[in-house]
Amino acid sequence: MTDAVPDWLAEARRICVLTGAGISTDSGIPDYRGPNGVWTRDPDAEKLVTLGFYLADPEIRRRSWLMRQALQDADPQPNAGHAALVELERQGRLRALVTQNIDGLHQAAGSSPARVLEIHGTVHEVVCVGCGDRTAMSGALARVAAGESDPACMVCGDVLKSATVYFGQMLDELVVASCTAAAADCDVFLAVGTSLQVWPAAGLADIALGAGARLVVVNAQPTPYDHLADLVVREPIGTALPRLLATPD
Numbered sequence: 001m002t003d004a005v006p007d008w009l010a011e012a013r014r015i016c017v018l019t020g021a022g023i024s025t026d027s028g029i030p031d032y033r034g035p036n037g038v039w040t041r042d043p044d045a046e047k048l049v050t051l052g053f054y055l056a057d058p059e060i061r062r063r064s065w066l067m068r069q070a071l072q073d074a075d076p077q078p079n080a081g082h083a084a085l086v087e088l089e090r091q092g093r094l095r096a097l098v099t100q101n102i103d104g105l106h107q108a109a110g111s112s113p114a115r116v117l118e119i120h121g122t123v124h125e126v127v128c129v130g131c132g133d134r135t136a137m138s139g140a141l142a143r144v145a146a147g148e149s150d151p152a153c154m155v156c157g158d159v160l161k162s163a164t165v166y167f168g169q170m171l172d173e174l175v176v177a178s179c180t181a182a183a184a185d186c187d188v189f190l191a192v193g194t195s196l197q198v199w200p201a202a203g204l205a206d207i208a209l210g211a212g213a214r215l216v217v218v219n220a221q222p223t224p225y226d227h228l229a230d231l232v233v234r235e236p237i238g239t240a241l242p243r244l245l246a247t248p249d
């Protein structure tokens, strides 16, 4: 369970990290797809992040704004897992930090925004589905608090949504290209708190392996990549990452 950190990991210099929901559960953010996940327990909740339902139904949008308000009120804080990745960057060993999370907790912990590749976007901004205007989530939520149940774009009047990738939406091609380049250019690919079942996360592990990188999986449940991994760690992320990423000195 707490084996020594292998030399190849201690000596790695270009680590590409991929994080999923598991790293944020210690910050009180629910895992949506896990065994006790929000969507697993209430499949109807998935409508809130499906573009077709969102655009068609004002009631879905009203519920979405309330959900965003609740998340802002909860004010989740980064945890020891996030801090360990800030330390990895400080060591100069971080090639890229790819995240499936939309919570912004890597940046809140202190990771450089330029190093964080948010493949599913961020909940800290809103974007207009019509003109693409992007503004801060806090501004839209202030309008909700002032009584607007479904604030519209101030520029063109069209529907606003969080700047996250909904079901039915394409991923940002530039972000995916940056992730792909990092996966192909790392010596270790470290997958943390992700089931490695959703594209493009799984594809990035394939790219890294194909380029000769070592694979480390830190996840509570088995993943389809465990048999390809050089190291599989089931220990809680908050203790596993500080241990695995400490530099011997």
Ligand SMILES: [Zn+2]
Binding pocket: 128, 129, 130, 131, 132, 133, 153, 154, 155, 156, 157, 158
């Ligand atoms: Zn607009």
